[in-house]
Amino acid sequence: MTGADARSAERSAKAPLLELRHVSKAFPGVRALDDVSLEIRGGEVHMLLGENGAGKSSLIKVLCGAYRPDGGEFLHLGQHLAIASPADARRLGIAVIFQEFSLVPFLDLAQNIFLGREPRHRGSPLVDRGRMHREAAGILASLGLDYDTHALAVDLGVAQQQMVEIAKALSQQARILVMDEPTAALSDRETDALFKVIRQLRASGVAIVYISHRLNEVFELGDRITVLRDGRRVAGMAVADATPEQLIGLMVGRAVGTVYARRHFATPGEPALEVRGLRTATGVDGVDLTVRRGEIVGLSGLVGAGRTEVARAVFGADPIAGGEVRVFGTRVDGGPERIAARGVALIPENRKHEGLALKRSTQDNLLAASLWKLFPRGGYRARRAVDRARELIARLRITPAEPRRHARVLSGGNQQKVVIGKWLAAGCSLYIFDEPTRGIDVGAKSEIFALIEELVTQGAAVLLISSELAEIVHVCDRAYVMRGGRVRGELARSELSEEAILRLAMHGT
Amino acid sequence: MQAGTLAVVRRPRPLPAIVPIGLTVVVLAILGVHGFASARNVTNLGLQGAILLMLSMPMTLVIMSEGLDLSAGAVLSLCSVAMALALAGGHGLSAALALSIAVGAAFGLGNGMLISLLGLPPFVVTLGTLGIAQGIALVLTDGNAVSGLGPAVSALYSRSLLGVPYPVLAALATWWLTHVLLYGTRFGNYVYAIGGNRDALVLAGARAWAWHVAVYVYMGCVVGFAALLLTGRMNAAHPTVAIGMEFDAIAAVVLGGTSFERGDGRLFGTAIGVATIAVLRNALDLLGVESSLQVVSIGVLIMVVIVIDSLRKARKSA
Numbered sequence: 118m119t120g121a122d123a124r125s126a127e128r129s130a131k132a133p134l135l136e137l138r139h140v141s142k143a144f145p146g147v148r149a150l151d152d153v154s155l156e157i158r159g160g161e162v163h164m165l166l167g168e169n170g171a172g173k174s175s176l177i178k179v180l181c182g183a184y185r186p187d188g189g190e191f192l193h194l195g196q197h198l199a200i201a202s203p204a205d206a207r208r209l210g211i212a213v214i215f216q217e218f219s220l221v222p223f224l225d226l227a228q229n230i231f232l233g234r235e236p237r238h239r240g241s242p243l244v245d246r247g248r249m250h251r252e253a254a255g256i257l258a259s260l261g262l263d264y265d266t267h268a269l270a271v272d273l274g275v276a277q278q279q280m281v282e283i284a285k286a287l288s289q290q291a292r293i294l295v296m297d298e299p300t301a302a303l304s305d306r307e308t309d310a311l312f313k314v315i316r317q318l319r320a321s322g323v324a325i326v327y328i329s330h331r332l333n334e335v336f337e338l339g340d341r342i343t344v345l346r347d348g349r350r351v352a353g354m355a356v357a358d359a360t361p362e363q364l365i366g367l368m369v370g371r372a373v374g375t376v377y378a379r380r381h382f383a384t385p386g387e388p389a390l391e392v393r394g395l396r397t398a399t400g401v402d403g404v405d406l407t408v409r410r411g412e413i414v415g416l417s418g419l420v421g422a423g424r425t426e427v428a429r430a431v432f433g434a435d436p437i438a439g440g441e442v443r444v445f446g447t448r449v450d451g452g453p454e455r456i457a458a459r460g461v462a463l464i465p466e467n468r469k470h471e472g473l474a475l476k477r478s479t480q481d482n483l484l485a486a487s488l489w490k491l492f493p494r495g496g497y498r499a500r501r502a503v504d505r506a507r508e509l510i511a512r513l514r515i516t517p518a519e520p521r522r523h524a525r526v527l528s529g530g531n532q533q534k535v536v537i538g539k540w541l542a543a544g545c546s547l548y549i550f551d552e553p554t555r556g557i558d559v560g561a562k563s564e565i566f567a568l569i570e571e572l573v574t575q576g577a578a579v580l581l582i583s584s585e586l587a588e589i590v591h592v593c594d595r596a597y598v599m600r601g602g603r604v605r606g607e608l609a610r611s612e613l614s615e616e617a618i619l620r621l622a623m624h625g626t
Numbered sequence: 627m628q629a630g631t632l633a634v635v636r637r638p639r640p641l642p643a644i645v646p647i648g649l650t651v652v653v654l655a656i657l658g659v660h661g662f663a664s665a666r667n668v669t670n671l672g673l674q675g676a677i678l679l680m681l682s683m684p685m686t687l688v689i690m691s692e693g694l695d696l697s698a699g700a701v702l703s704l705c706s707v708a709m710a711l712a713l714a715g716g717h718g719l720s721a722a723l724a725l726s727i728a729v730g731a732a733f734g735l736g737n738g739m740l741i742s743l744l745g746l747p748p749f750v751v752t753l754g755t756l757g758i759a760q761g762i763a764l765v766l767t768d769g770n771a772v773s774g775l776g777p778a779v780s781a782l783y784s785r786s787l788l789g790v791p792y793p794v795l796a797a798l799a800t801w802w803l804t805h806v807l808l809y810g811t812r813f814g815n816y817v818y819a820i821g822g823n824r825d826a827l828v829l830a831g832a833r834a835w836a837w838h839v840a841v842y843v844y845m846g847c848v849v850g851f852a853a854l855l856l857t858g859r860m861n862a863a864h865p866t867v868a869i870g871m872e873f874d875a876i877a878a879v880v881l882g883g884t885s886f887e888r889g890d891g892r893l894f895g896t897a898i899g900v901a902t903i904a905v906l907r908n909a910l911d912l913l914g915v916e917s918s919l920q921v922v923s924i925g926v927l928i929m930v931v932i933v934i935d936s937l938r939k940a941r942k943s944a
Contacts, residue, residue, distance in 0.1 A: 233832040268637065
């Protein structure tokens with residue numbers, strides 16, 4: 118304890134390694150960062166907290182030079198400067214470990230650690246492999262790792278790749294190490310190993326900026342906390358002064374524009390989707406849920422909780438390792454064609470790649486899943502197809518109301534309507550929406566929700582995956598909350614609140 | 627183990643399936659084909675395989691960088707034509723060779739720039755340059771062979787050192803040079819990175835685009851040099867003689883276990899692939915099998931090796 122006290126006293130006396138003042142960054146339609154200030158000191162673990170979309174990723178990208186902020190200033194050891202490129206960030210000793218690792222699979226560990234900075238023999242183009250391996254081995258050993266520097270990166274597990282990334286950062290004399298949810302894919306034991314390394318780095322004076330969704334990590338590892346919401350810094354404090362309840366309170370309450378107001382709630386009908394004990398190789402670890410006709414059921418959780426994986430498994434896009442899925446009472450098994458034939462529609466998160474043929478017309482996209490229904494004998498009649506397309510365009514209020522317009526040129530909201538229309542035309546009665554409002558402006562959002570509500574009033578069932586807590590709270594009849602591949606709780610309409618969802622969605626509360 | 631994640635040890639890489647299959651082909655040829663193992667035929671085999679080995683070495687780097695060079699055969703023909711025209715015009719051998727390498731390098735530079743800077747698919751780009759090179763070669767020669775080169779180039783081709791023909795030595799030297807480049811220099815590391823994780827290379831601050839161009843320039847230079855062997859063999863040049871050689875080279879690389887997708891490859895495997903194709907063609911020649919059926923046999927061989935490799939991979943990951 119006295120050691121920790123002495124350490125914190127010493128730390129507070131130091132000038133910050135890096136200071137961001139009033140940094141802003143806007144994209145069309147979004148203020149990603151709005152007047153954010155941040156102080157990073159040597160020898161501390163600085164926890165960055167915030168809901169999905171709060172601005173954490175943008176802040177990292179500004180730190181590593183990938184985004185140029187629109188306004189604000191940087192101070193490095195009290196000196197004004199600019200971080201205009203990744204090279205600038207590297208010179209300042211800032212290293213970022215993204216969730217997507219930057220290792221080359223068929224190079225060995227030493228080659229990966231020194232990629233771009235390979236030591237060479239004096240006066241020769243040949244790489245000094247002896248020195249490279251010696252230095253790489255030294256860095257790995259200083260992290261307490263028993264890794265053979267001749268092993269190939271492709272043979273490493275996730276946790277091991279992460280350690281090599283840290284070694285790579287240290288080999289560049291990084292003084293500020295930014296880690297984006299480093300424990301997301303690690304086991305408990307691997308997490309312990311990572312924490313040990315992080316503590317060791319902190320003791321040696323390195324500053325660590327640590328992004329996490331797990332509150333227990335904040336209290337176990339952190340020294341100070343910055344909470345972001347809607348691109349703004351809403352609070353900063355020492356970990357010793359914070360409580361879990363307080364942090365959750367600070368993170369929720371995002372402004373999501375005018376949230377859609379549900380008009381009416383019907384009594385749910387027969388079960389449309391029953392999932393029991395679902396497990397997959399993609400990380401779903403025992404999920405039970407039920408969706409009935411006439412209700413919108415939310416599936417909430419933080420990024421990486423396993424929601425999309427549930428949707429893909431139910432739709433037959435990923436194989437099921439255990440458990441069963443029933444659609445309208447019948448057990449289903451098989452690929453997406455067989456599931457779709459039972460009236461199930463998956464409207465994927467990435468509509469541009471998975472939901473639309475961008476180079477085809479609005480009409481072609483709308484009719485893509487219902488051509489056999491429209492022309493049961495196989496003959497195609499252009500007049501009839503255009504009429505059907507116009508009917509759908511009118512019903513979905515797609516603009517421009519022009520069947521021949523390419524899907525690529527439509528706005529995000531209208532593209533989403535086309536995807537919905539495609540399944541509507543096919544007569545589907547169970548819809549799984551994965552982040553249906555991502556990248557869609559506020560006005561179009563409420564139109565999308567109006568359509569979704571229309572679907573359930575006509576007797577369809579809807580499973581809605583959304584990272585926007587407010588959407589779940591305002592649109593759904595009830596909601597399941599996932600964390601770590603499992604459903605951690607079910608919230609009835611009367612219990613639905615952003616706090617309640619976050620409490621279930623985060624670790625250690 | 628102190629830190630909790632498991633220790634990492636170097637895992638041996640499995641031998642590509644071509645090694646046992648190539649050995650089988652060689653043994654069958656020795657035992658079953660009359661005249662295969664004669665000294666004269668072995669020399670002949672080496673000469674036949676030399677150009678293929680030269681093309682396949684840089685082709686391995688191209689494919690490791692997630693690329694492809696369909697133009698190699700046509701550019702080789704054009705280089706040979708350029709060299710022959712220079713020689714027939716009374717220029718010296720070194721000037722003719724320099725011209726040939728310059729032509730090859732220019733095509734490599736063009737391929738590399740279009741692929742690396744504009745991000746065009748290598749298949750399309752090199753299909754285009756294939757047509758360009760072939761067209762120029764035909765225009766320059768009116769479709770006829772170029773002869774009257776004098777004795778210099780064929781004399782060089784026929785020389786040998788300690789019983790090893792010069793062309794074979796040139797091919798082995800290309801292997802050695804490519805080996806040093808791939809395993810001993812930054813360029814080699816970056817070839818792996820361009821195919822395996824180009825973003826990592828960019829993030830590491832290296833000029834990934836320039837290294838990517840360099841892969842194709844190297845290919846072009848080697849093609850220009852290989853024209854020396856092609857021209858010397860016939861003491862003449864023909865505008866379409868090397869068309870299709872790129873397919874044997876690509877086949878050798880694929881047989882050797884180089885991946886089109888992940889930046890994985892080994893020169894040793896490519897060399898075995900070259901040897902297998904050369905032995906197969908030579909043995910089938912001796913057996914009197916016509917050329918089109920030889921192509922079929924190489925196709926079957928590729929299928930067998932690819933299926934075996936993918937089955938082994940599937941079992942490993944299961």
